[in-house]
Amino acid sequence: AQKITQTQPGMFVQEKEAVTLDCTYDTSDPSYGLFWYKQPSSGEMIFLIYQGSYDQQNATEGRYSLNFQKARKSANLVISASQLGDSAMYFCAMREGGTSGTYKYIFGTGTRLKVLA
Amino acid sequence: EPEVTQTPSHQVTQMGQEVILRCVPISNHLYFYWYRQILGQKVEFLVSFYNNEISEKSEIFDDQFSVERPDGSNFTLKIRSTKLEDSAMYFCASSRDPQETQYFGPGTRLLVL
Numbered sequence: 001a002q003k004i005t006q007t008q009p010g011m012f013v014q015e016k017e018a019v020t021l022d023c024t025y026d027t028s029d030p031s032y033g034l035f036w037y038k039q040p041s042s043g044e045m046i047f048l049i050y051q052g053s054y055d056q057q058n059a060t061e062g063r064y065s066l067n068f069q070k071a072r073k074s075a076n077l078v079i080s081a082s083q084l085g086d087s088a089m090y091f092c093a094m095r096e097g098g099t100s101g102t103y104k105y106i107f108g109t110g111t112r113l114k115v116l117a
Numbered sequence: 118e119p120e121v122t123q124t125p126s127h128q129v130t131q132m133g134q135e136v137i138l139r140c141v142p143i144s145n146h147l148y149f150y151w152y153r154q155i156l157g158q159k160v161e162f163l164v165s166f167y168n169n170e171i172s173e174k175s176e177i178f179d180d181q182f183s184v185e186r187p188d189g190s191n192f193t194l195k196i197r198s199t200k201l202e203d204s205a206m207y208f209c210a211s212s213r214d215p216q217e218t219q220y221f222g223p224g225t226r227l228l229v230l
Contacts, residue, residue, distance in 0.1 A: 033216065035218065037221070042223075043206055043223065043224050043226065044221065044222075044223040044224060045160070045208060045221035045224070046221075047218055047219075047220060047221070050218055091159070091160060093160075095216070102148060102165040102167055102172040102173055102215045103165075103215045103216060104150070104162040104165060104173060104175075105150075105152070105160075105162060105219060106162070107159045107160040107161070108159060109158075109159045110159060
């Protein structure tokens with residue numbers, strides 16, 4: 001079973017508009033973390049935002065916010081006022097505990113966002 | 118702002134050859150990771166490393182792979198005898214604490230011919 005599901009392989013948004021990228025997750029661990037990374041065409045992975053499972057408020061970082069709905073197991077990324085430079089692949093990831101006490105990330109399949117001028 | 122660096126950015130090798138991918142994690146980070154991303158696919162965990170030992174490894178990380186911290190700054194991934202299917206982007210990541218955010222390097226794009 002998929003632990004991280006991103007159902008939108010591709011999205012378009014008009015410049016200056018807001019866009020929501022969907023992410024649902026599956027875990028039985030009460031303590032977990034959810035992350036969004038941006039991957040531009042150059043290939044690097046850029047950390048955007050983090051939400052902890054016990055955080056009471058939705059995370060925000062500048063134009064990025066995370067719409068965290070714990071009961072629905074969703075952690076959608078909202079980008080406000082889209083810019084042309086936001087065009088990239090976006091990955092949702094979940095921190096999952098291992099038996100060793102270190103944590104690995106499980107990634108979704110990504111959503112490719114294209115911002116239109 | 119401190120960042121994870123990786124060298125080389127691109128590597129082309131012949132099948133069966135050994136490759137070593139290098140990473141310099143953020144200096145005060147203690148936990149190190151390798152991930153890979155086959156072209157067009159999602160990022161997959163390979164291995165985590167702490168206190169000079171492998172903490173966890175995935176099924177992908179078989180006997181052909183090894184990791185090492187040869188000195189106080191570098192963290193390397195070695196593939197002993199490369200296969201065509203090893204062609205991928207390899208990302209190194211580091212974190213200060215296992216529950217803190219992992220910061221990724223820019224990746225090494227490996228092409229096995």
